[in-house]
Amino acid sequence: MEDYDYLFKIVLIGNAGVGKTCLVRRFTQGLFPPGQGATIGVDFMIKTVEIKGEKVKLQIWDTAGQERFRSITQSYYRSANALILTYDITCEDSFRCLPEWLKEIEQYANNQVVTILVGNKIDLAEKREVLRQRAEDFAEAQNMLYLETSAKESDNVEKLFLDLACELIREAKQNKLDNNDTAPMPGEGKTISYLSCCSLN
Amino acid sequence: MAAEDLPSEFDVVILGTGLAESVVAAACARVGQRVLHLDRRSYYAANWASFTFNGLLTWIQQHQESQVEEEIKDWSNLLEKGEGLIYLSNPESTSIRNLQVFCFTSDEDEEEAQSPDSPNTTEEKAVYESEERSETKSAGLNEEETKEKPEEASDKEEKEQAAQREALEPAADKPHPSAAQSQSEPTQKNISYAHLVKEGRRFNIDLVSKLMYSHGSLVDLLIKSNVSRYAEFKNVTRILTYRHNNVEQVPCSRADVFASRQLSVVEKRKLMRFLTSCVEETEDQQAYNGRPYLEFLHDQQLGDNLQHFLLHSIAMVTEDTPTEQGLAATRHFLRCLGRYGNTPFLFPVYGLGEIPQCFCRMCAVFGGIYCLRHSVHCLLVDKNTNRCKAVIDSRGQRISCSHFVVEDGYVGEDRKVDTPPRFLSRAVLITDRSILPSDSDQQTFYFNIYLTDSLPISPQVSVVTVPPIAEGCPVVKMVELCSSTMTCIPGTYLVHLTCQSVGSAYDDLSPVVTRCFHTPDSPDQDRRPSVRWCLYFNMADGSGVEVEGHNLPSNVYVCSGPDADLGHEHAIKQAKSIFHKILPEEDFCPPAPNPEDIIYDGENTSATGDEDKDGEKTKDEAGEDKEKLEEQSIQTEE
Numbered sequence: 001m002e003d004y005d006y007l008f009k010i011v012l013i014g015n016a017g018v019g020k021t022c023l024v025r026r027f028t029q030g031l032f033p034p035g036q037g038a039t040i041g042v043d044f045m046i047k048t049v050e051i052k053g054e055k056v057k058l059q060i061w062d063t064a065g066q067e068r069f070r071s072i073t074q075s076y077y078r079s080a081n082a083l084i085l086t087y088d089i090t091c092e093d094s095f096r097c098l099p100e101w102l103k104e105i106e107q108y109a110n111n112q113v114v115t116i117l118v119g120n121k122i123d124l125a126e127k128r129e130v131l132r133q134r135a136e137d138f139a140e141a142q143n144m145l146y147l148e149t150s151a152k153e154s155d156n157v158e159k160l161f162l163d164l165a166c167e168l169i170r171e172a173k174q175n176k177l178d179n180n181d182t183a184p185m186p187g188e189g190k191t192i193s194y195l196s197c198c199s200l201n
Numbered sequence: 202m203a204a205e206d207l208p209s210e211f212d213v214v215i216l217g218t219g220l221a222e223s224v225v226a227a228a229c230a231r232v233g234q235r236v237l238h239l240d241r242r243s244y245y246a247a248n249w250a251s252f253t254f255n256g257l258l259t260w261i262q263q264h265q266e267s268q269v270e271e272e273i274k275d276w277s278n279l280l281e282k283g284e285g286l287i288y289l290s291n292p293e294s295t296s297i298r299n300l301q302v303f304c305f306t307s308d309e310d311e312e313e314a315q316s317p318d319s320p321n322t323t324e325e326k327a328v329y330e331s332e333e334r335s336e337t338k339s340a341g342l343n344e345e346e347t348k349e350k351p352e353e354a355s356d357k358e359e360k361e362q363a364a365q366r367e368a369l370e371p372a373a374d375k376p377h378p379s380a381a382q383s384q385s386e387p388t389q390k391n392i393s394y395a396h397l398v399k400e401g402r403r404f405n406i407d408l409v410s411k412l413m414y415s416h417g418s419l420v421d422l423l424i425k426s427n428v429s430r431y432a433e434f435k436n437v438t439r440i441l442t443y444r445h446n447n448v449e450q451v452p453c454s455r456a457d458v459f460a461s462r463q464l465s466v467v468e469k470r471k472l473m474r475f476l477t478s479c480v481e482e483t484e485d486q487q488a489y490n491g492r493p494y495l496e497f498l499h500d501q502q503l504g505d506n507l508q509h510f511l512l513h514s515i516a517m518v519t520e521d522t523p524t525e526q527g528l529a530a531t532r533h534f535l536r537c538l539g540r541y542g543n544t545p546f547l548f549p550v551y552g553l554g555e556i557p558q559c560f561c562r563m564c565a566v567f568g569g570i571y572c573l574r575h576s577v578h579c580l581l582v583d584k585n586t587n588r589c590k591a592v593i594d595s596r597g598q599r600i601s602c603s604h605f606v607v608e609d610g611y612v613g614e615d616r617k618v619d620t621p622p623r624f625l626s627r628a629v630l631i632t633d634r635s636i637l638p639s640d641s642d643q644q645t646f647y648f649n650i651y652l653t654d655s656l657p658i659s660p661q662v663s664v665v666t667v668p669p670i671a672e673g674c675p676v677v678k679m680v681e682l683c684s685s686t687m688t689c690i691p692g693t694y695l696v697h698l699t700c701q702s703v704g705s706a707y708d709d710l711s712p713v714v715t716r717c718f719h720t721p722d723s724p725d726q727d728r729r730p731s732v733r734w735c736l737y738f739n740m741a742d743g744s745g746v747e748v749e750g751h752n753l754p755s756n757v758y759v760c761s762g763p764d765a766d767l768g769h770e771h772a773i774k775q776a777k778s779i780f781h782k783i784l785p786e787e788d789f790c791p792p793a794p795n796p797e798d799i800i801y802d803g804e805n806t807s808a809t810g811d812e813d814k815d816g817e818k819t820k821d822e823a824g825e826d827k828e829k830l831e832e833q834s835i836q837t838e839e
Contacts, residue, residue: 016205040568043430043796059796064565068205069572073245073558075431078551107253107402 004048004057008168009079010161011061013101014086015094016068019120022151023086024060027161032152049165056165077108082116082164087135089119089148090127095135102142112175114167116145118160123150207572207594210601211237213783214592216577217292217608219247220769221760223560224776224790225606225783227428230567232787237600238561238569241292241576245561247608248296248408248740248762251554251688254401257629261736264297276579276593284590287580287753292610296741296762298624299705304734305720306394392633392693392733405552405688406629408740409763410680410697412437412664413547414533415540419556419769420547426790431559433550435662435686436542441637442514443667443679443717448637451514451666453534454543464506472507479531486528494527495520513666517767519676548662548680551687563793580605582754589754604783605757609746612759616752623742625765626675626706628698628714632730635661635694636681636717660685664767667713675700677713678767694730701765706737744771748779758782 012020025033028045044061061080066072077083085101087094098117105115117139119130132148139146145163149156212234215226222238223246230236244250252260273288280286397404413420413434423429440451452461458469479486489497494516498508512518516530537545549555565571576595583590591601609617639661660683667677682688682695689695696718698710715722719731743761751759758779764771780789 041566041794042799043566043793046797064562065568066562066565066571068570069207069575071245071571071573073562075551075555075558076562078555079433 004055006054006056006165006169006172007059008056008081008165009044009059009061010082010084010164011077011080012063012084012086013067013072013105014084014118015088015091015097016065018086018088018091018094019151020084020086021062023084023118023120023149023157023160024062026151026154026157028060030154032154047161049162051162051165051169054169056169058161058165060161072104074108077105078110080109080113081168082114083109084116084118084160084164085144086118086120087130088121089130089132089135090121090124092129095119095130098138112171114145114164114171115142116147116160116164117142119146119148120151122148122155123153207237207570207575207598207600208235209599211235211570212602213237213604213606214577214600214602215239215606216241216289216592216611217247217606217760218242218245218557218561218573219249219608219760219762220557220560220772221776221779222247222606222608223557223564224422224773225758225760225779226564226569227426227560227567228776228780228790229783230564230569231426231790231793232784233567234784236564236569237602238564238571239575239577239594240573241595241611243574245573246554246557247292247610249554249557251405251407251552254397254404254406256401257404257406257736258398258401261300261302264293264300264738274578274597276597279593279597279599280581283584285582285584287582287589287616288613289577289579289607289611290613292608295614296610297738299707299737299739301707301737302735303720303732304394305731306392306397306733392631394734397631397690397734400690403687403690404631404695405554406695407553407688407697408627409553410627410678410699411553411763411769412680412767413549414768415537415542415545415547416533417537417768417770418773422773422790423556423559425792426563427793427795428559428563428790431562432555434541434547435550437544437546437548437662437664437680438542439637439661439663440514440544441663441665442510443665443670443713444509446716448665448717450637451510453510453515453545454538457543468504468507471501471503472510475501475503475507475511476535479528480535482528486524489524491523491525493520494518494522494524497524497527509668513668513676517666517678544664546664548682548686566793577605577607577611580754580757587754588756603756605754606779606783607757607759609743609759609761610741612751612753618747618750618752621745623745624702624739625742625763626698626700626702626704626709627738627740628696628706628710629736630696630698630714630718630732631689631734632694632696632718632732633692634730635683636663636665636679636696636730637661662686665717667717670712670716673703674712675703675709677710679713679717693733699765701742702739706739710737748775748782 012024014020022032024045025031028047042062043064044059046057046059048055048057050056061076063072063076066076083105085098085105087098089095105113117135119132119135122128135148136146145167147156147160147163149160151157213226213229213236215222215236215238218238218240226236226238240247242250244252244256276286423432440453441448442451443449449463450457450461452458452464452472455473458464458472461469464472486497489500495508495512498511503511511531512520512527515534516522516527517534518527518530522530534545541547561569561571577592578595578597579593580589581591581593581599582588589602589605591599592605593599661681662683663681665679665681667679669676677698677700679699680697682697684691684693686695698713700709703709711722714720714732714735717729719729720735723729741762742764744764744766746759746761748758748760749755751757753759760775760779761771777789780787
């Protein structure tokens with residue numbers, strides 16, 4: 001038996017350079033990697049948190065740089081429980097691209113995915129290009145949660161992932177109540193390793 | 202999203218994101234090569250791709266439009282001394298042809314269609330994509346657009362896009378008798394075309410139809426490399442065959458054999474004895490080398506039933522396949538049986554188009570750079586060494602590389618080894634029920650399709666072998682997918698037919714479709730599944746394409762497109778051979794470290810390391826990873 005009550009897959013998307021990797025590393029490792037440079041060989045990071053006495057394992061997936069030329073594979077979105085759509089509050093362009101990202105989410109992610117919009121880099125307040133109100137309005141219109149963070153100063157990073165975890169637990173419990181035998185949704189299939197566990201030869 | 206420039210130096214540049222190219226990309230990046238992976242298309246996986254329903258409509262439209270030849274720009278100003286140019290061509294112009302679409306859905310909304318008395322339910326309409334509608338070109342297809350053409354109620358329109366040389370024929374009106382069709386399906390809901398479009402994103406329709414052999418080279422590679430973590434799989438649950446105008450289940454596992462109702466006790470005993478005996482190679486078998494497998498089977502005195510099952514459904518070979526090949530295929534089948542389930546096959550959830558993408562993800566995780574909608578226009582060749590030194594991309598940037606891997610469609614015909622071009626015939630059908638409803642399917646069949654979700658059904662994924670239905674007809678392989686594979690919506694089945702082309706896809710496959718399914722062309726109405734929508738097309742057969750030997754520089758390797766085989770052996774073998782030509786000393790796709798095993802140094806100690814850029818050390822001893830993989834079960838059902 002694994003030592004957790006829930007396992008959720010969280011996927012980060014958004015333009016290159018908005019600080020996706022920094023958010024993950026701040027949360028999972030408590031550090032802010034200075035300078036650029038893709039993280040070679042790391043698929044996803046893991047952190048187990050405890051919420052109201054329940055152990056929640058968060059598997060956080062990064063884009064592996066495929067967003068740079070807008071070439072994220074569809075399979076990246078599959079079976080994600082939550083999406084963190086990130087933009088940079090000091091970069092108007094990264095905000096303006098959000099509708100494109102939403103289109104991609106609608107196309108490939110599953111219907112029940114929880115999406116949260118994150119405006120990162122609030123430590124650079126003097127360079128802000130996207131007003132908070134504007135982002136909040138946008139998030140509300142799109143039915144998303146909204147949060148502003150600083151991976152550098154560690155502002156709201158913990159809160160971001162813990163809020164998401166709470167929301168996912170709430171949804172998971174709701175789903176169980178609504179429908180014991182849910183329609184085939186992502187996660188229906190099995191990983192090869194799981195399949196092989198079942199076989200005898 | 203900004204038009205950032207690509208770096209100008211790589212070890213390996215790969216053009217095309219088909220399966221073989223993607224595996225090469227992952228393998229190269231995994232061992233530290235700097236990889237640039239491009240595709241001219243806006244989607245991954247080239248001819249291995251899968252599409253939503255709407256995405257497929259767009260794809261069809263793109264292929265029906267007359268291809269505008271791209272202007273060949275003169276890049277000779279970028280040449281350095283002693284260099285020559287080789288221009289590449291457009292892959293889409295040659296590999297897909299003879300597209301034909303038929304739609305047999307009612308346009309009535311569901312409430313009306315539910316009433317069996319409604320005269321409207323008898324109407325069959327064909328909606329087709331037409332060239333004239335060029336205004337929809339880039340917008341994709343939405344509901345209004347696709348409903349633009351519903352013609353007279355009982356008319357069926359047929360759009361024939363003939364081979365490229367043919368001029369565009371006007372749509373031929375072909376009236377079909379459509380009387381009294383409602384009688385066959387009294388309580389059934391017709392799925393409207395609008396519904397297919399509306400729910401279009403829940404379809405994942407593959408251009409190729411293959412299955413993964415449980416012990417095949419693809420599954421082995423997915424496990425070895427840890428790429429399997431990016432996908433989920435389902436067991437193929439049944440093997441069926443078409444025989445005497447009927448679809449029958451083929452018993453192949455021990456449990457199946459004993460449970461079978463079609464087989465007599467004597468047959469069961471004979472089959473078990475045969476299956477046990479053929480695992481070992483015997484002298485008796487060797488005596489048949491070079492002679493047809495059918496002859497061997499015949500001499501085993503198995504009887505017609507068993508002979509049919511063994512030849513067509515287990516070995517999946519033809520009547521004149523030599524015995525040694527037939528036996529090898531039978532052994533492969535048996536080896537794969539029982540590893541994961543009752544049949545030797547797996548199918549990836551969301552369709553086969555996921556698999557190349559999974560390898561691309563692995564490549565990207567190891568630093569590979571990805572760029573769709575981006576191509577290579579020409580190669581710069583050093584005249585002295587006959588090696589490709591660099592490529593010119595579609596933006597006119599010179600990118601140097603040590604090796605260039607390319608999908609065969611980009612290579613001009615004039616440079617290829619002279620092999621007669623072969624084609625596959627493909628059909629894709631959306632049907633309303635399984636070709637062989639299981640008991641529980643039959644129970645739920647009469648319920649509203651939207652309720653079936655919550656009823657306990659045992660969804661089936663079936664492979665159906667169809668021997669030649671007449672002299673000279675091809676062997677057809679059919680795969681029927683249910684909605685739990687995430688390739689179609691509840692209440693529908695997605696059926697893929699494939700064969701080696703004899704004529705056009707329509708010529709080769711429509712006779713089988715007419716026999717196995719209910720279409721306006723079917724001779725009678727019975728309980729066969731109705732076809733709601735179908736697509737025929739031919740695709741270039743990749744099985745004859747060689748990796749090397751073309752009139753190309755020595756460091757340019759050609760990857761072929763999909764072949765007709767059910768498994769993936771060809772593409773994986775090809776990828777492996779290309780990888781070993783590029784990097785003879787390196788391991789092919791060693792296991793990627795498990796994220797849970799990665800130990801991070803607290804501090805960013807160095808930024809100089811090449812692989813461990815961010816100061817993390819990876820612990821990737823193969824043995825340990827294997828164990829971890831076995832324990833790890835990300836999704837567990839039940």
